[in-house]
Amino acid sequence: MAVVEIDPNSYKKISGENAVSVVWLYAKWCGPCNHFDPTFEAVANELVEGVGFYKYNVDQGPVEGPKIQGIPTIRVFKNGALLKEFVGVQEKNAFKGAIEQFKGER
Numbered sequence: 001m002a003v004v005e006i007d008p009n010s011y012k013k014i015s016g017e018n019a020v021s022v023v024w025l026y027a028k029w030c031g032p033c034n035h036f037d038p039t040f041e042a043v044a045n046e047l048v049e050g051v052g053f054y055k056y057n058v059d060q061g062p063v064e065g066p067k068i069q070g071i072p073t074i075r076v077f078k079n080g081a082l083l084k085e086f087v088g089v090q091e092k093n094a095f096k097g098a099i100e101q102f103k104g105e106r
Helices: 008-014 031-046 092-104
Strands: 004-006 020-026 051-057 073-078 081-087
Touching: 004 008, 008 020, 008 051, 020 031, 020 092, 031 051, 031 092, 051 092, 073 092, 081 092
Parallel strands: 004 051, 020 051
Antiparallel strands: 020 073, 073 081
């Protein structure tokens, strides 16, 4: 699945969906975010079934939910609940494995 860029209204909707939704909070000026971009895109392309991948530019304004402690931040939602929050650059295989784990949870 291609990564979809979202706005504040979409963030609220996506965080309440039933499917697993992975939302990456980033900024274009953020060096670690730019470093993580290829990893996020690669995992999104590899896990095409049962997971939605989204990115939200924090310069658009705040999002609902817990305060963002730093960027990059990746939030994983399922059934409207925040399951996991990753802060900082993630290693590809560990990140992919964590997302695969959430696909199997009910």
